[in-house]
Amino acid sequence: MAYWLIKSEPSVYSIDHLSRDKTTAWTGVRNYQARNFMRDDMKVGDRVFFYHSSCDEPGIAGIAEVSGAATPDKTQFDKRSEYYDPAATRENPRWVGVELKFVSKASLIPLSALKGQPALRDMRLLARGNRLSITPVSAAEWNYITRLLKAA
DNA sequence: GCCAACGTTGGC
DNA sequence: GCCAACGTTGGC
Numbered sequence: 001m002a003y004w005l006i007k008s009e010p011s012v013y014s015i016d017h018l019s020r021d022k023t024t025a026w027t028g029v030r031n032y033q034a035r036n037f038m039r040d041d042m043k044v045g046d047r048v049f050f051y052h053s054s055c056d057e058p059g060i061a062g063i064a065e066v067s068g069a070a071t072p073d074k075t076q077f078d079k080r081s082e083y084y085d086p087a088a089t090r091e092n093p094r095w096v097g098v099e100l101k102f103v104s105k106a107s108l109i110p111l112s113a114l115k116g117q118p119a120l121r122d123m124r125l126l127a128r129g130n131r132l133s134i135t136p137v138s139a140a141e142w143n144y145i146t147r148l149l150k151a152a
Numbered sequence: 153g154c155c156a157a158c159g160t161t162g163g164c
Numbered sequence: 165g166c167c168a169a170c171g172t173t174g175g176c
Contacts, residue, residue: 007161009162032171053162053163054162054163055162058162058163111163128168128169129168129170131162131170131171133161153176155175155176156174156175157173157175158171158173158174159170160171160172161168161169161170162168162169163168164165164167
């Protein structure tokens with residue numbers, strides 16, 4: 001089993017939306033590296049930190065789980081979608097998405113609280129210039145942050 | 153294949 | 165709104 005961190009803008013889709021929906025198709029990822037993580041590496045049962053980005057208080061807002069393997073992202077075929085990709089065909093889809101399942105909401109661990117922690121020195125999220133919306137999390141990082149969530 | 157121009161992300 | 169960093173595009 002692997003661990004991940006997925007960013008989402010809460011004004012678009014927050015941990016509360018996921019809590020309400022129980023599961024959701026993770027669509028709209030249009031970055032090859034992030035796509036490849038979903039397509040090649042994310043497995044059902046993998047655990048996910050749900051991160052709120054581009055908002056007043058960026059940080060880890062809860063936990064989700066991969067409940068479905070990657071399948072073609074429907075929005076790439078939808079001309080009315082902002083994620084429409086004219087180069088994608090049903091025979092040759094370009095973008096995929098996994099299904100996510102709500103696990104728990106946490107009291108937010110702000111980005112500022114993650115920064116500067118020696119245990120998280122190598123965390124991909126915190127790497128200089130990182131913009132990837134899906135990043136791997138090591139087991140050690142997962143356990144460390146999970147303890148912070150419980151303590152909060 | 154190079155690289156300049158442009159677009160996007162995302163914290164501050 | 166600013167800006168650093170990165171990804172993508174397209175001319176050559």
